């Protein structure tokens with residue numbers, strides 16, 4: 001599914017071509033996230049062309065909304081835009097597939113976690129991401145994070161995953177109780 005981007009389709013199409021090429025050329029998933037991060041940083045460097053239409057910049061009824069921009073027909077990857085309300089957080093969750101995240105607008109605060117052998121999670125660092133900054137998710141060791149918009153304005157980030165993420169059963173973690181819940185990403189209707 002390719003969602004029509006009316007402002008500047010060429011930029012998104014070039015990025016999608018780059019991702020396809022990365023999938024063909026990469027020697028490992030670590031190589032994929034490196035290549036896709038470089039491509040996404042280039043795309044985000046062209047934010048002044050406002051290639052992401054306004055309808056993807058506003059969260060819907062929930063604390064944040066995930067809009068599908070492209071889902072590869074074979075389900076090999078997808079590109080989505082996440083729009084966060086001020087102060088909104090995803091909560092701690094894993095991905096089970098590789099991912100690359102880059103900020104399009106606003107500020108986002110990411111905290112990373114790792115599983116510990118005795119059970120539970122430990123904090124494994126974090127980063128404050130400004131527009132153009134990219135980070136990655138790489139199972140099985142580096143795939144758990146929490147994304148928060150710490151500001152009083154909406155934020156928007158572009159997320160690229162190695163599958164149609166809405167079809168991947170994933171885990172949400174409660175740090176207080178250690179409980180896990182199986183969750184599926186939900187795409188906002190456009």
Ligand SMILES: [Fe+2]
Pocket residue numbers: 090093095145147
């Ligand atoms: Fe995530």
